[in-house]
Amino acid sequence: MTSEAATIGLTHSGSEDTGLGHRGPESKSIVVPYGFWLFVLSDMVLFSALFATYASLAHATDGGPISNQLFDRNLVAVETIALLLSSFVCGLAMIAAKRANMLWTQGWLFVTGLLGFVFLSIELYEFAKMIGEGAGPQRSAFLSSFFTLVGCHGAHVTCGLLWIGTMMAQIWAKGFRDDIVRRLLCLSIFWHALDIIWVAIFTIVYLIGTLA
């Protein structure tokens, strides 16, 4: 097989994988996270459509409030730091989980969820304040697209929080079984991806939207 693979030239050095299926499928610990990675990328494609909508409608304010009057950069800075730290701590949880350390895995996952909750609380406070001021999603096309884009990210974070809680319970009850660890890895991919999307949101919506 090896000489044939070398002739075809599809192989990496030291690998017997010809890319033609001689070795059979990869193990589940590779295939499952890879499939989830494809889902996360398709989720980013979904967000790209929402970003395009927002960018097209950002100036369609219909005489209502404009982004400069609505957004508070200090709040956004706190949100950004909370989500970034949350993503970092999630990484630490993965390091502990790989070594099957129950105490540290649970502890770091709890901190991850806590920071995510801080982020979500600030976001909901901002939404409630805007709606209270009459700048709800029905006020203008700009605000509709804003609530759709940022709200969709917030909904993802909410799902992530539920998922973190579920994973903590599963690790507690079932230990570091292979299938549990795979789910945990998928969760960490999801959580890091949410932070990547937030980078785009705070730059395009909050920073560029409030330039003088």
Add this chain to the structure above:
Amino acid sequence: MSENRPDASNVAPGQPHDSMFSETLSYVLGLGLALVLTGISFWVASTSALWGPGVAVGLVVLAIAQMGVHLVFFLHINTAPDNTNNVLALAFGVLIVALVIAGSLWIMDHLNQNMMPMHQMMQMQR
């Protein structure tokens, strides 16, 4: 898990796969770089020391740089041969995202330019 298979030809995204020290170092480095880039973004947006029209472009560049930091240090997407499939999937995702965003903005900009101003349309409807 993958650490027991040093000859593996694929690695899962987001999977730390080294010693505990180098894994932690990767996350700490990523956090530091991301914090610096975030700080620069907020500074660039609020300072008046820079040329106004360039600020938005600079912010987009900073955001893309920070996304790169997250991909490399948090999701462990890199140029190693066992990462090829992850990188290819990412490249396809980036292509679609770029097409959707650039295409939408291009089309909507032309539509806006060719649209009749609102008060003229109202007069025609009378």
